[in-house]
Amino acid sequence: MNRYNSTERIGVNQTEKIVIQNLGWIFREQPIVDVGLDAIIEQVENGEPTGKFIAVQIKSGSGNFHKTEKGLTHYVTNIHYNYWLNLCIPIILIAHIPEEGKTYWQEITENNFRKNKKRWKIEIPFKQEFNAKSEKRLAQIVSDKNDEKFDVYRGRVDSDFNYLDDIIVDLKSINDATVCINNITVIMKIQTQETNKKTEEFQILNEKQPSNFITEVSMLYKALSKTMNLTAKRTETEVELFSQLYSVGINAFEKLLINLNLHNLKFEDFGNDTNAIRQVPAQMDSSLIQFIGLRDTLKDMPSYSHNVFKEAKNQYIEVLNLLIQEVQDASETTKKIFEKIP
Structure with missing residues (x-):
């Protein structure tokens, strides 16, 4: 509606x-x-x-x-x-x-x-x-x-539909953009594994309380900060590509909808790629739940007095906020178009 x-x-x-x-x-x-x-x-x-x-x-x-x-x-x-x-x-x-x-x-x-x-x-x-x-x-x-x-x-618009060929090519950019989301999910999974590993190492150190405990803990936080900074950069790169591809796809989607109304066509007339696009909003919403959950978990992670880790954590949260905003916009915009498809 x-x-x-x-x-x-x-x-x-x-x-x-x-x-x-x-x-x-x-x-x-x-x-x-x-x-x-x-x-x-x-x-x-x-x-x-x-x-x-x-x-x-x-x-x-x-x-x-x-x-x-x-x-x-x-x-x-x-x-x-x-x-x-x-x-x-x-x-x-x-x-x-x-x-x-x-x-x-x-x-x-x-x-x-x-x-x-x-x-x-x-x-x-x-x-x-x-x-x-x-x-x-x-x-x-x-x-x-x-x-x-x-x-x-x-x-x-071109009545012989040659114009539609270019639109369909650009429309595929939406599916290409979802690859970026999949890549981000993999990047996050690797970071989560690394965080869990460092957490286990910290627990072992906390139990054993070695003489160089403070030094060892500091090294753990520095190592985690390094991987987190790298994860933030990789994620941001994928987000930028996602936004570029999705903007091309949305513009094509908009033009296609205008053509559908002008020529009394159906969205499904344009093949399997369009069927895949119908699934995109649900995929985006599912990913959003995961991204928001990760961001909120990260916010709750204590930094203690480790400023290097605090900076890395805040940087990663910033990138996650960017990711969430872009995916929300993509999902809402796509839903808005689907509401008007004949």
Whole structure:
């Protein structure tokens, strides 16, 4: 069943109102699927559509942002960061705050993103309200006339289905991304075995209490810290690849869904790979339980006075938090698309 969010709806309605009444442009909502794009707006000059477009992502509600003195900060996963930038079309982020009756905007570009530890953030200045005064700046960032990259979002697709071949190839990136999750699971298993081994060695030392007990324990913690740092780096590498692959797959999935609706096709018509993708959300959710459990267990591990181990543990927890955020985003986004498959 499709989910209804009144706060999101308010944001879409307010954005449409500003585009039509204040800018005098054309607003086309994306009702079929809104994974990373909620609407397309088209520039109008002297009452005539120009064939130049801007994609729009709308976020409504203060809960989507961190408020600062100068503006709003919106954090995104690597998946959405890669998704937006890989589209290679002009995109703006709309921030509507219904509690204040305010609407702001920012262009989504690589230069407007900043990395904060393991996450991306984009700043939306309070001085950049979305209103009639925005038209001059928007006119500078619209697409080239009749940009083919917008065709699929406007319902203009190749009727001979040659276009679908490329979509199916990119769609397989979702299955490729699940390989990264399997690799991470193996990496974690090795780390767990190493941790258990060091724990047993510590218990033996604690029972025997040798004269060099403190030195031996310190060496154990240093060895465990070394393997944990390596595990964190290997995991982070796999997470980055997972996010890159999944963003490609999700974009293809979005385009496929639009084509399914336009041509009255069924998802199952596209072979075994699509059947495997149906299993992905359940696989992700199962993995999430494991990842969250490991992170919580790691948090409870005592560091005592071993600062090297404390740093290694915190670094690993940071990477696990990143992993959990990315997998959650992947799972929720995929479910959102499946909700709208005909």
